[in-house]
Amino acid sequence: MLPLAEKRRIVADDSISIIVREQIERAQGLGDQDILLVGDSSCLMGVDAPLLSRLVNGKVGSLCTVGYLGPRGYASLVERYLAAQGKARALIILLHPVQMQRNPDWEGWADLAANDPPLPHEKSWREALYFYETQIFDHLVYAPLSGTWGEYYGSRAVLSRMVQDSGGAVEPAGIVGKQQTSFAPESGSDSFARNEAFNLALGRLAETVGRFGGQRVYLVITPQPQSDFSGLAPAVYQATRMDIAARLGIPAGNILELPPAMPDNEFATPTHLNLVGRDLYTRAMAAQLQSLGLASPWTER
Amino acid sequence: MSFVQAEFLKFLLLVLVFYHATPSFKVQNAIILLASCVFYGWWNTSFLALILAETALAFGAGLLIERTGRKNIVLAVASTLLLLALGYFKYANFFLGSLDDLLLLLGGAPDRRMLQIVLPIGISFHTFQAIAYMVDVRRGRIAAERDMVRFAAFSMFFPQLVAGPIERASHLLAQFQQPRQIDAAKIRQAVWLIVMGYFFKVGVADVLAPMADIGFFDKGEPNSAWWVIFGILAFTLQIYCDFMGYSLIAKGVALLLGFDLSWNFLFPYWSRSIAEFWHRWHITLGLWLRDYLYIPLGGNHGSRARAAFNLYATMLLGGLWHGANWTFVIWGAWHGMALAVYHLLLKDRLPAGRLRDGLGWMATMVTVMIGWVFFRVPSLHNLISLGRAFRNWDWYPAHGATLTALIVSMAAIFVLERLQRKAPEYDSSALLPPLPRAALLGCLTIFVLAMAMHTRVSFIYFQF
Numbered sequence A: 001m002l003p004l005a006e007k008r009r010i011v012a013d014d015s016i017s018i019i020v021r022e023q024i025e026r027a028q029g030l031g032d033q034d035i036l037l038v039g040d041s042s043c044l045m046g047v048d049a050p051l052l053s054r055l056v057n058g059k060v061g062s063l064c065t066v067g068y069l070g071p072r073g074y075a076s077l078v079e080r081y082l083a084a085q086g087k088a089r090a091l092i093i094l095l096h097p098v099q100m101q102r103n104p105d106w107e108g109w110a111d112l113a114a115n116d117p118p119l120p121h122e123k124s125w126r127e128a129l130y131f132y133e134t135q136i137f138d139h140l141v142y143a144p145l146s147g148t149w150g151e152y153y154g155s156r157a158v159l160s161r162m163v164q165d166s167g168g169a170v171e172p173a174g175i176v177g178k179q180q181t182s183f184a185p186e187s188g189s190d191s192f193a194r195n196e197a198f199n200l201a202l203g204r205l206a207e208t209v210g211r212f213g214g215q216r217v218y219l220v221i222t223p224q225p226q227s228d229f230s231g232l233a234p235a236v237y238q239a240t241r242m243d244i245a246a247r248l249g250i251p252a253g254n255i256l257e258l259p260p261a262m263p264d265n266e267f268a269t270p271t272h273l274n275l276v277g278r279d280l281y282t283r284a285m286a287a288q289l290q291s292l293g294l295a296s297p298w299t300e301r
Numbered sequence B: 001m002s003f004v005q006a007e008f009l010k011f012l013l014l015v016l017v018f019y020h021a022t023p024s025f026k027v028q029n030a031i032i033l034l035a036s037c038v039f040y041g042w043w044n045t046s047f048l049a050l051i052l053a054e055t056a057l058a059f060g061a062g063l064l065i066e067r068t069g070r071k072n073i074v075l076a077v078a079s080t081l082l083l084l085a086l087g088y089f090k091y092a093n094f095f096l097g098s099l100d101d102l103l104l105l106l107g108g109a110p111d112r113r114m115l116q117i118v119l120p121i122g123i124s125f126h127t128f129q130a131i132a133y134m135v136d137v138r139r140g141r142i143a144a145e146r147d148m149v150r151f152a153a154f155s156m157f158f159p160q161l162v163a164g165p166i167e168r169a170s171h172l173l174a175q176f177q178q179p180r181q182i183d184a185a186k187i188r189q190a191v192w193l194i195v196m197g198y199f200f201k202v203g204v205a206d207v208l209a210p211m212a213d214i215g216f217f218d219k220g221e222p223n224s225a226w227w228v229i230f231g232i233l234a235f236t237l238q239i240y241c242d243f244m245g246y247s248l249i250a251k252g253v254a255l256l257l258g259f260d261l262s263w264n265f266l267f268p269y270w271s272r273s274i275a276e277f278w279h280r281w282h283i284t285l286g287l288w289l290r291d292y293l294y295i296p297l298g299g300n301h302g303s304r305a306r307a308a309f310n311l312y313a314t315m316l317l318g319g320l321w322h323g324a325n326w327t328f329v330i331w332g333a334w335h336g337m338a339l340a341v342y343h344l345l346l347k348d349r350l351p352a353g354r355l356r357d358g359l360g361w362m363a364t365m366v367t368v369m370i371g372w373v374f375f376r377v378p379s380l381h382n383l384i385s386l387g388r389a390f391r392n393w394d395w396y397p398a399h400g401a402t403l404t405a406l407i408v409s410m411a412a413i414f415v416l417e418r419l420q421r422k423a424p425e426y427d428s429s430a431l432l433p434p435l436p437r438a439a440l441l442g443c444l445t446i447f448v449l450a451m452a453m454h455t456r457v458s459f460i461y462f463q464f
Helices: A013-027 A043-045 A049-056 A070-084 A104-115 A125-140 A146-154 A155-165 A188-192 A196-212 A234-248 A275-291 B006-021 B025-041 B044-067 B071-105 B123-138 B147-154 B169-176 B184-216 B223-255 B275-279 B283-294 B305-321 B326-346 B354-376 B380-391 B395-422 B434-451
Strands: A032-037 A061-064 A088-095 A217-221
Touching: A013 A070, A013 A155, A032 A049, A032 A070, A032 A275, A043 A088, A043 A234, A049 A061, A049 A275, A049 B283, A061 B123, A088 A196, A088 B326, A104 B184, A125 B380, A125 B434, A146 A155, A146 B184, A155 B395, A188 A234, A196 A234, A196 B025, A234 B025, B006 B025, B006 B223, B006 B275, B025 B044, B025 B147, B044 B071, B044 B123, B044 B147, B071 B123, B071 B380, B071 B395, B123 B147, B123 B283, B147 B169, B147 B354, B184 B223, B184 B395, B223 B283, B223 B354, B223 B380, B223 B395, B275 B283, B275 B326, B283 B305, B305 B326
Parallel strands: A032 A061, A032 A088, A088 A217
Antiparallel strands: none
16 A cells, blocks of 8 residues: 555655645636736745735735746746736836845746646646645645645645635744844845846846736835844835846836835745735835725726 | 654565465464564664573573473563663663652752663563563463474564564464464455554654644743643544554464464543543553452452552553653653542442533543653653643744644544444454555545655554
């Protein structure tokens, strides 16, 4: 018995791929939205899409994932959304500075967003059987996640359900175990340095922005802890935003004016807001969107 | 080899074919001995030599006890040798570590060197069974076995070699001395026991294991109170289903060979007192402790206080039998204290009735669950961390799913045990007509096979 137990045992530390795969699935079935969010984990953990939805009195769908996907991966998610006849009044791209030094090893994640998973009817019968069996047993069996993810979400199924329901996730490190109160400052202005791989990926995202309609696309550079940000010249921050917007073909007026830094105690990790920070940041974003007319009553743009 | 390895099913099939193709029960004994050597040697061939040596020692000692005038000396020497082997493999590092701690307490400088010792699987069970055999020969309850193959097959009988039940020679060895009968009813019951055993092990215990792990995980920071509570509940069910599952598989496999193994568990979580619990939990160990430790200490002869002390001392040693850690000693002491309090203050003093039963059940379960905390924590330090968790009562998304899994598991255990309690000789398969029984067995088998792909599998009691 148990011939394949070793080979097929669920990988415990699998929270990232759960999130990414859920968002790939959601991109194809999300349907029409007023606002569509796409970006890295600072968006996934830092923007409460259901709360934002209530605050702007409209449908807000989040396809936020993790920074490993990068701009090319976000482009693939939006493409999947558009290919499934999804329509949105506005697309907001949220990027954290930490992903701007893109590592070539991460390209596999961007490939995943572009190519995987094939729909069940495209699988061989063995793959399809395994697919459905996994679907069933992930909900029957307690498949634990490791570390704080396991303590907060418990199993894969619960995390999957949360991402399915809200398109977001809560960073468990700020709730379970130690609460981050301060962070060692990182590299000051270097935290906005971008490498060639990132700029190249921006080029791929720019094509999707063009297809979506650049006028309806907005850019957010998500916040850093105050202690990381304090040594940074505001001009660098401003120049970075402008340059990224230009590369993506987003009008300068479509850069959302949100706080570039927030108090350290509103973060769970150096890149992820905790529940308090998430709530405050979402409210600040809602206020910005309202000032731009991206809230009920909706006007066609 | 373990019951949850793919190899085991192939091995069992092969053994059954050769075994039942052989008309002579003496040759069957030899097949069982050979199979037992393969079963144990699959894990470690060096330790197979140890188990064989212990078997030979008990066999020789049994003959000598019967023939010599110095019966007590032979028994003492043979038992000491067996216990020394057990002590070396199981307790050497525990005593060295405790000695170091004592030195540190007295202001000395311990060297903290530990021996690199691997614990032979099942050595505690094998040692206790061997001692029981020798003592029974000494007491004249059984005759010493003269057939080495027969004795070795009994002593190393693979279905119960690594985790019991701890069988008496009067029950199991006697079955090796005559042809075994097997019929359709026995096969039906054996298959039922095996499938149920795998269901409890893989379908319940292994599913609950990660929840218990989180509840008892010491990360050096406060855990959540809910996790600790659910972790204790999960472990309470896990250890039961793990060990009971193993015991059912063992009983079923033995039955396929025509042997009857003792019941090791009979609804322990239905107990209405701690004394009843110990009549239902790990029954063969409880009986061993009673016959070879508690009664020689004086048993219930003398004053109630003396009897309570004997009980306490027995449970303390029973705790130490489970493992070389102070947490097991405390677990034994806790149960010893509970039993002593029950016998001194509660037994026969409460009016019978549903209220007593209900309160008794609750008190028993609380006592047992507190005991499992001592049993499960890796160290005493971990106990303090668990206590600190009760400052945090936040409800996480994980808690809802965990609670659901616990309730479903409890319901499954309740239904299956209720069925078993109603059945003649606890054979619940006899209650179901053939078709529903086959359908249920089929469903459970598919469920277990599929579950096995998704859970980690290993038996808790192998370490003892």
